[in-house]
Amino acid sequence: MKFASLADGSHRVTEVEAGGAAWSSGVIRAGDRILMVNGMRTSFVERKRVLEAFQGRAGSFVTLEMQREHDTFHVLLQRAARARNDWLGSFSLRRSEGNAKEKRHMQQAKEEAKAVCVVLRL
Numbered sequence: 001m002k003f004a005s006l007a008d009g010s011h012r013v014t015e016v017e018a019g020g021a022a023w024s025s026g027v028i029r030a031g032d033r034i035l036m037v038n039g040m041r042t043s044f045v046e047r048k049r050v051l052e053a054f055q056g057r058a059g060s061f062v063t064l065e066m067q068r069e070h071d072t073f074h075v076l077l078q079r080a081a082r083a084r085n086d087w088l089g090s091f092s093l094r095r096s097e098g099n100a101k102e103k104r105h106m107q108q109a110k111e112e113a114k115a116v117c118v119v120l121r122l
Contacts, residue, residue: 003034009044010034013066021077028066028075035072036065 001022002015011034013022022028034042037053054062056079064075 001028003050005047005050011042011045011047011050021080022075025075025077027073028064029068031068033067034064035067036063038063 001013001017001020003011004014005011013028013030013032013034015030016023016028034050036042037050040049040053042050042053056062058079060079062077062079064077066073066075
């Protein structure tokens with residue numbers, strides 16, 4: 001599951017990865033607002049802290065309070081293991097491709113991916 005931190009202080013799901021726990025639940029959709037992660041309110045909390053709340057050992061559980069339009073709902077997900085190389089492989093940097101700005105953007109995305117690879121499997 002990928003999410004974005006917005007200027008209004010909220011965090012919203014941007015993508016539900018096929019095969020992940022969020023996808024398997026059949027409940028979470030892109031556009032849903034993340035209100036709580038494991039009892040921690042997420043409004044006006046920096047993205048790094050929200051990511052940390054998602055992290056945990058494979059097989060453990062994470063509880064979410066979500067909002068879609070005016071409805072609030074709760075979801076219990078079991079964390080899944082994921083090999084870092086599978087996800088990071090899509091961020092390869094080749095010297096012969098793209099300009100310097102694109103390479104910097106890809107490097108930044110790769111560094112972000114290292115920090116959130118466990119979260120993306122939810």
